[in-house]
Amino acid sequence: MRGHSLEQNLGEDEFWNGAQTDEHGAFELPRARAGTYRFTVGTNGEKPLRGELHDVRVDGTAPVTGLRIQMNAAITVSGRLEMSVFSRQADWMGMMLTSVDPAHPEKRSDAGWVQVQADGTFTTNEIGAGTYELRLYAGFGESDSQEYEVPGRIEVSPQGVRDLYLRPVKKQQEPPRKGR
Numbered sequence: 762m763r764g765h766s767l768e769q770n771l772g773e774d775e776f777w778n779g780a781q782t783d784e785h786g787a788f789e790l791p792r793a794r795a796g797t798y799r800f801t802v803g804t805n806g807e808k809p810l811r812g813e814l815h816d817v818r819v820d821g822t823a824p825v826t827g828l829r830i831q832m833n834a835a836i837t838v839s840g841r842l843e844m845s846v847f848s849r850q851a852d853w854m855g856m857m858l859t860s861v862d863p864a865h866p867e868k869r870s871d872a873g874w875v876q877v878q879a880d881g882t883f884t885t886n887e888i889g890a891g892t893y894e895l896r897l898y899a900g901f902g903e904s905d906s907q908e909y910e911v912p913g914r915i916e917v918s919p920q921g922v923r924d925l926y927l928r929p930v931k932k933q934q935e936p937p938r939k940g941r
Contacts, residue, residue, distance in 0.1 A: 795821030802830050809835035809886045835886035838917055840925025842881035842897070846909065851899040856883065859894045861914060869894075890919045897929045908932040 780788045782802070800814040812830040819825055842854070854877035862868040872893060875885040895911035909929035915922065 793819050793821070793825070795819055800828070800830060802832070803835065803887060809837075811835040811886065811889065813889060836889060836917060836919065836921040837884065837886050838875075838888060838915075838922045838925065839882070839884040840923070840927060841883070842877060843926070843928040844881045846929055846931065847899065849901060850879070851901055853900045854878075854881075855898050856911070857896045857898065858885075858888055859896070860888075861892045861894055863892050888917060890917050892916055895927065896932075897927075 782788045796819060798817045798819060800817060801811070802813075803809065803811045810832040811834075812832040814828060814830045817825065817828065856875045856877060858872040858875065860870050860872040872891075873885065873887045875883050875887070877883045877897070893915050895915065897909040897911060898906060899909065900906045908931075910932050911927050911929050915925065
């Protein structure tokens with residue numbers, strides 16, 4: 762299983778690092794600092810696979826060996842955006858997915874980025890089952906990028922979600938506060 766992509770995330774700091782697996786599926790992160798990590802590994806191809814390993818504690822003084830990540834069929838999330846919200850054709854679009862724990866709404870973490878095609882369609886197999894909030898970013902020329910909110914949350918089941926229809930709303934700028 763050579764060349765699979767592995768990402769590591771260090772808790773609240775949102776520290777990301779990547780590695781590639783060798784022909785035996787082994788990987789090394791030589792400069793891992795102390796902390797608690799979440800590892801995500803994914804494959805592309807005809808049948809994408811995905812695996813995660815949470816709460817791996819590293820003390821920063823000795824290597825961590827023998828970690829095993831179970832690979833399962835990747836969940837597919839696909840759909841399209843309502844494009845009438847844009848006054849003109851965007852040069853690029855992408856959505857940031859944020860994982861939310863409904864029991865603890867203050868617990869949030871970046872879950873990934875999804876490229877949106879010019880016709881508004883998108884597909885990803887980079888997230889797992891869970892609850893997500895979405896934020897859309899669109900670029901119009903060299904210096905004009907805009908942020909849009911996608912109201913509500915989406916629930917992704919272990920079977921995935923297909924044919925999502927999302928209607929983004931342009932994010933309103935917050936008015937300046939008095940005294941600033």
